[in-house]
Amino acid sequence: MRHRSAVVLLTLIVTSMASTGRAAEPRVEVAIERVKWGFDGKAQPRSFVPLSVLVQNNSPGEFEGVLRLKKSLRLTQQIDANLERDVYVGPLSSRWVQFVPYVFDDWEQWQLDWAGLEEEPFIVPTPNMGDRATVLVYDPDELQTSGGVLHRFPSDLFPTSVTALDSLRGVVFDRPPGWQGARRQAFLDWLKLGGRVYLLQDERERYPEFRDSLSVLNQRGERFPVGSGVVRRLSGSLGSLDTEMVNNEILHDERGRFNTPEWRRFRGSDSFQGTMPLINRNGWDRDGELLERLQSLSRFRRNWLAIYGLAMLYLLALFPGCYWLGRRLKAYQWFYVGFFIVTGLFSVGFASLGRLGASDLARVRAVAVARQIDDGLYDVTGWSSAAAKVGGEYTIEHEGTGRLYSAGSEIEAVRGRIVAGPEGRLEADMPPASTRAAIHRARQEGPRLGIQVLRIGIDAGALSQLAVSAGPDFPEEPLSVLIWHQGRVYRMRKRGQAWQLIPASRRSGVTYLTDLSEFRVPGFGLRSSFFRTGMLGTGSKDEEPEDDDFESLTRTLVGNSFGLGNTIDPLQLALGPDVMRMFVYAPMPEAFQASGDTFPDRTGYVLYAVDLPTSPTRRIVSPAGGAVPTAPASAEE
Secondary structure (H helix, E strand, O other): OHHHHHHHHHHHHHHHHHHHHHHHOOOOOEEEEEEEEOOOOEEOOOEEOOEEEEEEEOOOOOEEEEEEEEEEEOOOEEEEEEEEEEEEEOOOOEEEEEEOOEEOOOOOEEEEEEOOEEEEEEEEOOOEEOOOEEEEEEOOOOOOOOOOOOEEEEHHHOOOOHHHOOOEEEEEEOOOOOOOHHHHHHHHHHHHOOOEEEEEEOOOOOOOOOOHHHHHHHOOOOEEEEOOEEEEEEEEEHHHOOHHHHHHHHHOOOOOHHHOHHHHHHHOOHHHHHHHHHHOOOOOOOOHHHHHHHHHHHOOOOOHHHHHHHHHHHHHHHHHHHHHHHHHOOOHHHHHHHHHHHHHHHHHHHHHHHOOOOOOOOEEEEEEEEEEEEOOEEEEEEEEEEEEOOOEEEEEOOOOEEEEEEOOOOOOEEEEEEEOOOOOEEEEEEOOOEEEEEEEEEEEEOOOOOOEEEEEEEEOOEEEEEEEEOOOOOOOOOOEEEEEEOOEEEEEEEEOOEEEEEEEEEEEHHHHHHOHHHOOOOOOOOOOOOOOHHHHOOOOOOOOOOHHHHHOOHHHHHHHOOOOOOOOOHHHHOOOOOEEEEEEEEEOOHHHOOOOOOOOEEEEEEEEEEEEEOOOOOEEEOOOOOEEEOOOOOEEO
8 A cells, every 4th residue: 555655646746747848848739820911912923922921929938930832733742842930039029021922813821830840831822913103101100090991001010122012013101111121122122113102191181201221202393204213292192092193193103004994994804814824825935935945945955866866775675676676586695684784775765865964054144124213233133044954952042132032933842942031032942953943033233234214205205215334334236125115125236335225116015025926935844946956866965045035035125124024915915105115135144143052054134124204304203312414416307
């Protein structure tokens, strides 16, 4: 009896000690409280869209882990690569974490989980597709006034880089935001690239006063430009807004023939998506043509003529060759000797022809659109294809800030991960002699093009003459130089020290983007150089890509500079009446190439997109508040 009592007492002591140990190390519990797509709950097809996630730590202990965003079909078939971000949340507190995934369309499904806790995912609602958002930016810590006509967006969730602002059309202020550093710079970059800002009065009929670099918004006047963007002062306060005023003065205030009430009704109808692909011939494909072409350029080339010929000989050696050998030999043992000799020789031949040469290096073939923010500073969208000679883990990353990545895969999973945050990159597990596509965004420094308007003439709304000068960093031999003005595209040529317009080259912009002659015949995985010596000849040495291989992509890059998703929307192609866009398509400088020595063989081209004024009196305001003339020469109207 005593022994039994001692055992019970010992059990109680051990249990008590274990309970005390567990109490000393409380279990950390975190939960996803809320998610918010984009700026108004919607996303735009084929673009990087912010996804804000509120993480709550419900325990008294600190939490640090890896939060992963997964994209899938029917929540079972993963596509693309996981997007991962390190997260720290203090005890009994919450914080917002922002991902910027690449959204193809509304058929994708999304979920969040923690590394090590995959069995308990958080299902993210699929975003609805819509136009770019125009939102009222407010301080969530201040008391809000009435006025629910506009979508509201908290100022503390505003992205910290212009690369995450593709889905933002306009911003409404009735008081200055409390932004510092990166958020303030992201907003200014976005505005210079064509953003729209609307200033409302407060209850005392005073417009907000901005400080420091945001003081460019303090100019007097009902309407004034900042870069390619527009700032408007509207009479009335937030509480006085009604639906009619918001529609006419804020949401649909662009000038142009594609912004009439009739056209807006057409864009909102079911027939718009059905009609526009007919105009587009096959619909607009923002990424597919570029990635397919780049992958064909980056693949390691082999002597397919010799391989196919050897394969035919091998089949003939099996039959009727082996059949004939078996009939002629009296001893069956000699048949097996002959059979193994034949198969061995063919195996050596296939291995020799399939082996890559010693001169072959891991490579990247890339194209990019670089929209100029300031001279020497660009908002870059890039498409690339990397080819690995030896299998292993490879990293694709670029210089610059605000780096975003996608593997560009719509239907298949990608072995690897996308690291989100300041050190954004794509890490992929690549088999030998394979390729991996990538789409990326970055804010980067680059060549100072130094483009200035020297002379301009406009006749009946169309350019009749134009001459621009260029700085010392302007490409010496660009593949093409184009001008887009009022829905028309022109070619330019160099005469002396200036680039001048060719008036006879004028074409409709939509016609240029949809011209069947600009489309390449699908290669079904084969290069357009299939009948060149390298593919059907010796194939002993890789050739460098030719200019024609990249020049054929000009049309797609021009359309992508306007942010086209899956249709050619004339409203997106409509620049302001006082803006024209110059395109310079040239070899890609080292600053825009994939960084590091992982891929020593790098070749690419970049389309510089520079917005220029059409009037010599138009001025771009510097962050310090001074006025900087951008077109010193005279204009002829």
